[in-house]
Amino acid sequence: MIYSDGEALLRKKIGLDPNSIGSDAIARAIEQRMLECRITNINSYLEIIQTYPQEWDALIDNLIIPETWFFRERESFKYLQQYVVSEWLTNHKNSILRVLSVPCSTGEEPYSIAIALLEAGLNPANFHIDAIDISQKCLLTAQRAIYNQYSFRGNPLSFQERYFQRHEIGYHLHEPIKSKVHFMHGNLADPDFLIGMPTYDIVFCRNLLIYFDITTKERTIRILERVLTSEGLLFVGHAEAGLLLQSRFVSIRHSLAFAYRKSAIFHSLLKPKEHKNSHKNYRLTHSIRPIIDKNLTQNPVNLNVNNSPQHTKANLLGTAKLLADQGHLPEAIQLCNDYIKQNKVSVEGYVLLGQLQQAMGNNQESLQSFQKAIYLQPTHREALTHLALLKENQGDVVSANILWQRIQRLQN
Numbered sequence: 001m002i003y004s005d006g007e008a009l010l011r012k013k014i015g016l017d018p019n020s021i022g023s024d025a026i027a028r029a030i031e032q033r034m035l036e037c038r039i040t041n042i043n044s045y046l047e048i049i050q051t052y053p054q055e056w057d058a059l060i061d062n063l064i065i066p067e068t069w070f071f072r073e074r075e076s077f078k079y080l081q082q083y084v085v086s087e088w089l090t091n092h093k094n095s096i097l098r099v100l101s102v103p104c105s106t107g108e109e110p111y112s113i114a115i116a117l118l119e120a121g122l123n124p125a126n127f128h129i130d131a132i133d134i135s136q137k138c139l140l141t142a143q144r145a146i147y148n149q150y151s152f153r154g155n156p157l158s159f160q161e162r163y164f165q166r167h168e169i170g171y172h173l174h175e176p177i178k179s180k181v182h183f184m185h186g187n188l189a190d191p192d193f194l195i196g197m198p199t200y201d202i203v204f205c206r207n208l209l210i211y212f213d214i215t216t217k218e219r220t221i222r223i224l225e226r227v228l229t230s231e232g233l234l235f236v237g238h239a240e241a242g243l244l245l246q247s248r249f250v251s252i253r254h255s256l257a258f259a260y261r262k263s264a265i266f267h268s269l270l271k272p273k274e275h276k277n278s279h280k281n282y283r284l285t286h287s288i289r290p291i292i293d294k295n296l297t298q299n300p301v302n303l304n305v306n307n308s309p310q311h312t313k314a315n316l317l318g319t320a321k322l323l324a325d326q327g328h329l330p331e332a333i334q335l336c337n338d339y340i341k342q343n344k345v346s347v348e349g350y351v352l353l354g355q356l357q358q359a360m361g362n363n364q365e366s367l368q369s370f371q372k373a374i375y376l377q378p379t380h381r382e383a384l385t386h387l388a389l390l391k392e393n394q395g396d397v398v399s400a401n402i403l404w405q406r407i408q409r410l411q412n
């Protein structure tokens with residue numbers, strides 16, 4: 001059953017694009033809540049969620065994907081440290097660095113930021129971290145700061161020993177780190193999000209834009225501009241880099257950091273008439289998210305990919321993306337290769353494969369995948385941008401500049 005009115009309400013209130021998690025997942029979440037509330041009529045239920053905030057929160061908790069872990073996309077944290085040491089500390093000796101993590105989910109991201117800043121040499125009194133999420137349940141878990149092994153993925157995990165106490169019921173975060181993060185409830189899809197509040201020097205907004213519909217994505221990018229200081233840094237998730245290509249944010253061009261600045265350089269690159277109207281000119285590229293099979297986000301993924309003949313051609317790529325989101329990169333790469341074997345001219349397949357190989361540190365393979373994507377679609381901005389960053393990273397400034405010019409021409 002598709003609950004169109006329910007989907008419309010979710011789109012209006014939290015910007016959720018039904019294609020991002022699928023109509024089936026939305027229907028399941030609504031039906032489960034109706035069952036628990038002993039309500040059989042969908043219209044009555046829709047009235048209830050608009051009258052009782054507790055029920056609205058319960059539905060949100062059934063719908064959201066709180067997937068997160070400590071130091072997810074580690075290079076972003078390394079770049080943050082590099083920025084703090086080489087720029088912030090030299091230019092802002094007596095200031096307080098203001099950081100925002102939205103959405104913060106169950107707290108792993110803002111606590112990772114706190115650890116990274118302390119390890120970069122910042123005095124605890126010299127930074128302030130706010131962390132916001134729409135899910136009250138996630139916020140409670142975040143404030144408790146007790147984690148299980150799923151919150152620790154990848155290597156190295158040496159920080160676990162330094163900042164956590166192992167107990168029977170999980171890893172307890174040390175109090176000095178815990179006390180550095182201020183959790184708040186908020187909805188990033190609200191046009192008045194943080195309006196009138198002081199701006200931030202650093203904003204982490206990762207793995208949420210991919211779930212928003214196009215209007216909310218565009219509006220949110222303008223909100224992120226508003227909440228960030230003019231010299232500030234914005235970090236997004238790897239699948240969201242393409243969304244900023246035509247915004248006022250420019251990449252800081254550090255491979256795998258997915259960091260952006262509202263830079264004056266961008267304004268000088270624009271022609272005067274475009275500059276004047278640039279806020280009207282946003283046209284976002286589609287994220288790779290909508291290709292996810294509609295049933296997958298709520299169903300557990302079978303990691304035994306070799307024994308998964310049920311993966312159809314259509315959902316292989318979606319499953320690969322989902323596995324990647326969950327941090328199972330080798331399995332995601334295997335599925336992506338299987339998909340490409342069956343779809344030899346799939347640009348999306350090569351772009352995703354390139355991103356995964358890059359995330360695994362296999363830069364040469366990743367370069368070849370992006371080159372194949374560009375061969376198939378010479379105007380693919382996301383593939384061109386990844387390739388430019390990789391070339392820069394390898395010190396091949398000439399090729400990188402040619403690619404940046406090509407990307408610039410596409411924007412004109």
Ligand SMILES: C[S@@+](CC[C@H](N)C(=O)[O-])C[C@H]1O[C@@H](n2cnc3c(N)ncnc32)[C@H](O)[C@@H]1O
Pocket residue numbers: 014015064065066067068069072102103104105106109132133134135138186187188189205206207208237
């Ligand atoms: C996949 S987690 C991302 C967490 C973290 N930023 C990361 O990248 O690991 C997505 C989070 O977005 C939150 N969320 C969904 N819609 C939201 C909204 N409109 N405003 C704020 N948070 C939202 C969910 O509650 C969930 O915790």
